[in-house]
Amino acid sequence: MTDTPAVPVEGLADTYTVDTLLYGFEGALSQYVLDSAEPVVVDTGAANTTSQTYAAVDHLGIDRDEVRHVLVTHVHLDHAGGAGEFAREFPNATFYLHPEGYDYVTDADRLAALKRSVDRAMGTEDAYGDPDLVPEDRAVVVEDGERLDVGDHTLRFVDAPGHAPHHFAAFDETTGGLFSIDAAGMYQQGEMRPTTPPPSFDLEANLETVRRLRALEPARNLYGHYGPGAPDEAVAELDHYEAMLPEWVAFVDEHRAERPSVSEILAVTGAEWQSPTVQRDVAGVLNYLRERDDD
Known part of the structure; x- marks a missing residue:
């Protein structure tokens, strides 16, 4: 791991990876900075990891009042928790949100409820810090197919449910870089892994997104966990994830009758499925299967 806070992405002009050092660990969660004519930050990280972004922006010589666009790809608080603080630190930035995610960062009651549910699920207070609201006049909803001109790059927003219903991806039509974040799985040390969290993982929606x-x-794919995929392998990685997701769901389905709890399924989960979030991801598939059974 380099000590440089903004690591250039090979083959994608002006695109940099930022390690948020989630929970103090390297390689746990990545966000991105596009050093375009109108600078862009992709995802905010957690409320307690924002210093990494500031270090990256400073390293690139971008003044904080020059940051014009912040893409909040989805409102899971490891990706969106820093949005309110960013609204203060990047005073000229507009925040872009999925229609189903907008209220969670602009409405106090919805954000508080989201934080409580996350802290409860994680078993600790302030699991991702204490997030602040984004002012409504700084936040806009984006629809599938909309484009954002940032001067020397054009970004296309792509509705990307499955991992979460409030997820969008962003495709840089100038470089071919795809900020798929969590919509196309995770990329851990060169290995693909599923990311299927509760409460809203949906297999069919995720496959259609892929x-x-x-x-x-x-x-090139630009993942949230962690970093860029392999150069010129984005399509192959998407093919792989399309095949992997049903296999993962089938594995959990196969074992849930005799092993109904998350811990029991984890006991028979092989190395090919292991990831930092595997416990959560088993829980997400179990929730999906129960809802499917009830339909």
Whole structure:
């Protein structure tokens, strides 16, 4: 791991990876800075990891009042918790949100409820820090297919449910870089792994998202956990994830009758499925299967 707070992405002009050092660990969660004519930050990280972004922006010579755009790809608090603080530190930035995510960062009651549910699930207070609201006049909803001109790059927003219903991806039409974040799995030390959290993982929606992302023919995937995929392998990675997701769901389904708890399924989960979030991801599949059974 480099000590440089903003690491250039090979083959994608002006694109940099930022390690948020989530829970103090390297390689746990990545966000991105696009050093375009109108600088862009992709995701905010948690409320207690914002200093990493400031270090990256400073390293690139971008003044904080020059940051114009912040993409909040989805409102899970490891990705969106820093948004309110960013609204203060980046005073000229507009925040872009999925229609189903907008209220969670602009409405005090919804944000408080989200934080309580996350802290309860994580078993600790302030699991991702204490998030602040984004002022409504600084936040906009983006729809599938909308484009954002940032001067020398054009970003296309892509509705990307499955991992979460409030997830969008962003495709840089200038470089071919695809900010798929969590919509196309995680990339841990060169290995693909599923990311299927509760309460809203949806297999069919996620598979359809992967197919729509693949149709863009991206040059490189830019994951949230962790970092860029392999150069020129984005389509192959999407193919792999499309095959992997049903296999993962089938594995959990196969074992849940005799091993109904998360811990019991984890006991028979092999190395091919292990990731930093595997416990959570088993829980998400179990929730999906129960809802499917009830339909």
